[in-house]
Amino acid sequence: xxxxxxxxxxxxxxxxxxxxxxxxxxxxxxxxxxxxxxxxxxxxxxxxxxxxxxxxxxxxxxxxxxxxxxxxxxxxxxxxxxxxxxxxxxxxxxxxxxxxxxxxxxxxxxxxxxxxxxxxxxxxxxxxxxxxxxxxxxxxxxxxxxxxxxxxxxxxxxxxxxxxxxxxxxxxxxxxxxxxxxxxxxxxxxxxxxxxxxxxxxxxxxxxxxxxxxxxxxxxxxxxxxxxxxxxxxxxxxxxxxxxxxxxxxxxxxxxxxxxxxxxxxxxxxxxxxxxxxxxxxxxxxxxxxxxxxxxxxxxxxxxxxxxxxxxxxxxxxxxxxxxxxxxxxxxxxxxxxxxxxxxxxxxxxxxxxxxxxxxxxxxxxxxxxxxxxxxxxxxxxxxxxxxxxxxxxxxxxxxxxxxxxxxxxxxxxxxxxxxxxxxxxxxxxxxxxxxxxxxxxxxxxxxxxxxxxxxxxxxxxxxxxxxxxxxxxxxxxxxxxxxxxxxxxxxxxxxxxxxxxxxxxxxxxxxxxxxxxxxxxxx
Numbered sequence: 001x002x003x004x005x006x007x008x009x010x011x012x013x014x015x016x017x018x019x020x021x022x023x024x025x026x027x028x029x030x031x032x033x034x035x036x037x038x039x040x041x042x043x044x045x046x047x048x049x050x051x052x053x054x055x056x057x058x059x060x061x062x063x064x065x066x067x068x069x070x071x072x073x074x075x076x077x078x079x080x081x082x083x084x085x086x087x088x089x090x091x092x093x094x095x096x097x098x099x100x101x102x103x104x105x106x107x108x109x110x111x112x113x114x115x116x117x118x119x120x121x122x123x124x125x126x127x128x129x130x131x132x133x134x135x136x137x138x139x140x141x142x143x144x145x146x147x148x149x150x151x152x153x154x155x156x157x158x159x160x161x162x163x164x165x166x167x168x169x170x171x172x173x174x175x176x177x178x179x180x181x182x183x184x185x186x187x188x189x190x191x192x193x194x195x196x197x198x199x200x201x202x203x204x205x206x207x208x209x210x211x212x213x214x215x216x217x218x219x220x221x222x223x224x225x226x227x228x229x230x231x232x233x234x235x236x237x238x239x240x241x242x243x244x245x246x247x248x249x250x251x252x253x254x255x256x257x258x259x260x261x262x263x264x265x266x267x268x269x270x271x272x273x274x275x276x277x278x279x280x281x282x283x284x285x286x287x288x289x290x291x292x293x294x295x296x297x298x299x300x301x302x303x304x305x306x307x308x309x310x311x312x313x314x315x316x317x318x319x320x321x322x323x324x325x326x327x328x329x330x331x332x333x334x335x336x337x338x339x340x341x342x343x344x345x346x347x348x349x350x351x352x353x354x355x356x357x358x359x360x361x362x363x364x365x366x367x368x369x370x371x372x373x374x375x376x377x378x379x380x381x382x383x384x385x386x387x388x389x390x391x392x393x394x395x396x397x398x399x400x401x402x403x404x405x406x407x408x409x410x411x412x413x414x415x416x417x418x419x420x421x422x423x424x425x426x427x428x429x430x431x432x433x434x435x436x437x438x439x440x441x442x443x444x445x446x447x448x449x450x451x452x453x454x455x456x457x458x459x460x461x462x463x464x465x466x467x468x469x470x471x472x473x474x475x476x477x478x479x480x481x482x483x484x485x486x487x488x489x490x491x492x493x494x495x496x497x498x499x500x501x502x503x504x505x506x507x508x509x510x511x512x513x514x515x516x517x518x519x520x521x522x523x524x
Contacts, residue, residue: 275364
């Protein structure tokens with residue numbers, strides 16, 4: 001009986017093992033099921049599913065990164081759409097590869113092959129330089145690692161570069177007879193003019209932004225003028241301090257606004273009355289430094305002072321005879337505002353809610369810090385302007401003395417837009433209430449009465465002093481269809497017609513190719 005029972009168990013195990021083998025074999029057979037046939041090329045279920053999964057993963061990543069949306073990749077409609085896109089792409093790719101081979105473009109010339117090899121090598125060398133400059137890998141391991149990282153970082157392989165070159169040659173041959181007419185260029189230009197005109201009716205500043213950044217413009221709206229400027233910038237240290245103070249003031253304002261809302265939401269009716277019962281004393285927080293962190297000069301001075309105390313024989317004459325190297329270095333410029341600690345006392349009622357008390361104290365502290373930083377900002381601005389007054393006044397004196405504006409601007413301005421590029425030649429286009437520019441600059445530019453007028457030095461909390469010259473008016477109406485505008489429009493039309501011609505040709509090639517799909521098996 002026992003032997004029979006053991007034999008029965010062994011038979012069950014054998015059947016289970018056999019069953020597992022059959023399941024595995026069935027999965028392999030299923031994955032090998034033909035799903036897409038393009039001409040003589042067959043794509044299996046495993047290949048299609050892998051491509052679809054990759055497509056869905058990329059789509060999910062894209063929507064998450066750029067739109068903050070989560071895509072449900074298990075949704076039947078989304079999966080069906082992904083399957084269709086993958087099958088269409090594989091079909092087109094296969095047909096294009098076959099057509100390129102048929103026409104002989106898969107055999108690259110020496111020149112074209114060198115172009116592919118050089119491009120691949122440039123990516124290869126870049127990765128090697130940035131990631132493997134000190135690598136101790138063997139030559140074979142290093143090549144393998146670099147090749148993998150080129151794909152990881154740039155999404156390409158040498159084979160994919162080769163395929164792209166083949167398709168580029170096929171496309172060029174397919175569209176070689178595509179041309180554009182003058183009427184097509186004029187029609188496209190007129191379309192751009194109307195679009196620009198409509199756009200500027202709702203966003204006048206858009207013209208200035210396009211003009212000033214060197215973009216091609218097709219229409220000039222009314223109300224614009226051209227101005228040039230000589231900018232005298234704040235010293236770096238002064239600018240850094242003012243920026244830091246602005247940041248701290250903004251932070252305190254945010255804190256104050258939040259605390260005031262919290263107290264109001266808590267039902268506090270007279271916040272000011274409670275604030276009057278709180279006293280805050282601000283103290284600059286001093287960061288303690290170890291002796292080893294002190295500057296060498298400071299350490300030397302302290303050591304000298306200790307020696308003086310020990311001997312009690314040093315005199316003022318001894319210190320007067322010290323060499324410059326014995327004296328402390330010049331105090332560094334302040335570029336950041338101090339942080340504060342608060343000693344806070346109050347006479348708030350004992351039965352007042354603890355959370356309310358804490359928020360009232362915090363609000364008072366934020367208000368005191370805001371007042372301190374605001375006062376410091378006023379002082380910092382005054383000092384910053386004082387430090388550049390002489391430079392700006394010298395420029396004004398040269399202008400008054402008849403100096404050539406463009407020559408002086410080239411020598412003195414600290415505005416990169418006036419040092420090179422198209423705006424250095426033409427000036428900036430500005431209009432009333434223009435966004436994107438400092439309002440101090442725009443207001444001063446628009447206040448100049450006639451072409452040729454020059455402003456005084458105009459204070460800007462953002463940069464320093466502007467000295468502005470009104471150099472011309474922008475004439476309303478379409479720009480001329482010539483030069484860069486003509487070339488841009490022609491290239492646009494040419495590119496569009498070539499894209500359309502190539503897409504039509506590919507569609508014809510696909511239609512002439514026997515293509516079969518088995519979506520039922522794909523989804524079983």
